Amino acid sequence: MIVSPAFAGKRYAILGLARSGMAVLESLHASGAELLAWDNREELRDSVADKALIADPLESDLSGYDAIVVSPGVPLNTHPISQKARLDGVPIVGDIELFARARSALPPHRVVGITGTNGKSTTTALVHHILISAGVPAVMGGNIGLPILSQEPLPAGGVYVLELSSYQIDLTESLDCDVALLLNISPDHLDRYDDFDGYAASKARLFDMLGAHHTAIFASADDKSRLALQGLLDLARVEGIVDTASRNIAGQPDWPSLQGPHNLQNAIAAVAVVEALGIAEAQWRPALESFTGLPHRMERVAESGGVLFVNDSKATNPASTGPALGAYPKIHWILGGLPKSDSLAECEPFYQNVVRAYTIGEAGPLFGQLLADHVPVEPCEMILTAVQRAAANARPSEVILLSPACASFDQFRDFEARGNCFRCAVQSVIESGMIGTEGAEATG
Incomplete structure (x- = not known):
């Protein structure tokens, strides 16, 4: 698992002990943090009673805690934990933010962040597949696969490939990706946001955290993606801005698991990501052919x-x-x-x-x-x-x-x-x- 001295001696309240919550608890505990944890399921509470104080954060005094860590599934717009955090003056974060804070203790590495309404999982898996095919140590996590904190740290030169939902971005403050990709934005999850603009703004926040010398990639011509691209161009803060909306790559009939116009867009975006990481066509093209896709996605x-x-x-x-x-x-x-x-x-x-x-x-x-x-x-x-x-x-x-x-x-x-x-x-x-x-x- 990923651990960090950045967490030693700090106090965290964890709400939700499903997969990501349990990974957070194990990582923070192994890092020397003091923990309060809660889940509605008694068997999950009992399973961590030796590592955390078991108490409902809604009924606890959290003043002085460093953060409340919640699952992305917790609706911040309606859940009372949001008001509780404001009253006690404690930030709410997720496991991706903790990963961002742990990065300084990891061997030298790079991070790819991939968001968008559709195609995130396929593109994340494809980027990961291309990197592995090219001999680059890589893992994928975030909204796909195993929680990122439960995975073993990569050796020097490795790449962490993260699929990021809007919910996860909402809980993240400092994830400076080496390459950040926005695939597309269409109306979705509007029960969690005031309106479509709010949902789109959540996606675009991935670029607010981007360092000046890193790369931002925009893959779609939809209105909200264009707005996010133009906003980043107007700021003139990030040097590497790539627009793949009008790009094409020949050879799609040879990629059996990447059929359809959406998968062509995914492939073009994935190629832009790996090229930003230094992967040449001689490496990525064979990987497009050998990619086997994901369960339940075409x-x-x-x-x-x-x-x-x-x-x-x-x-x-x-x-x-x-x-x-x-x-x-x-x-x-x-x-x-x-x-x-x-x-x-x-x-x-x-x-x-x-x-x-x-x-x-x-x-x-x-x-x-x-x-x-x-x-x-x-x-x-x-x-x-x-x-x-x-x-x-x-x-x-x-x-x-x-x-x-x-x-x-x-x-x-x-x-x-x-x-x-x-x-x-x-x-x-x-x-x-x-x-x-x-x-x-x-x-x-």
Whole structure:
């Protein structure tokens, strides 16, 4: 784990003992900090009773504490811990800020910070893959993989590749990335912000922490990204500003796990990042071909009877699903869940690629109405039904794509559970020989 003398003798209150919270506790304890910890789950409180004072920070006197460390999942706009922190005069931080404060004790290294509404995980994993392929010691963390503080420090010359959500940036004050990347900004998580402007400003704060001699990369032409880019240019504070919005890279057909216009954008951005770190084309190009992608993000689950099944369960909003529809010319599209908006506007440019849509979950009726004048729609409610109907209708060279454009919480614990359900349904229809049965009946 990462430890630091910067924490020795200091006092921290930790709210939430899930993965990142537990990593914070272990790191701070091993660094010699004095801790107060709390979680609503008694078994988690009991598990750390030998390392921290167990008490609810909302009911404790925190004056004199160095910080309250909260999980990114704690909504600062509504949770009473925000008012408590103000009353006691204690800053609220997250594990990424603690990592930033621990950096001075680590072997010489560099940090990449990647944020944006869509594509963060794929781009983070791709940057990490390119670095490892080039022989550079690297780990990835933040909003992906293991909590960063629980990972072993890299040797000199290593690179920490961090996926950063807006929530994590909100809890960070001093992360000076060597390379900071903004992929794109579209409306999301608006329950945590006053409005879209507030959400966009949270993303852009990554560049406020950037040192003058470091690199800022902007990958998209959307309005909010352009505004953040122009703001940084106007300040004339950061020397290395790179705009990849109009760049292109040849060879995408050779990258099986990076299909679709959104993944081309991700690849272009990742290449800009690694080139800023000194990686040459002879190193990054083969890595684009060998990249295997992430589970639940344009994941090729199976192919049977000439029909490809793709799991894109991580597409939890229309802005993420739209480009996925651009990846293939003939798609049986499974969509729905807990809607984040009443529009599919970002998907509309790709309707010509949709053979048929199959709606599921709470958003099913709404999405059925939105699509009715554009593509054939079958209301299915459940993923298994949707996969069965899509498999029966699909022909060779067509694709069955789960790209919900919705959160999963109406029917599933998270998008991973939804994607796993899709995988099971795919296996079921393959084993039952259902693929193309509607077509066989029609022509028999």
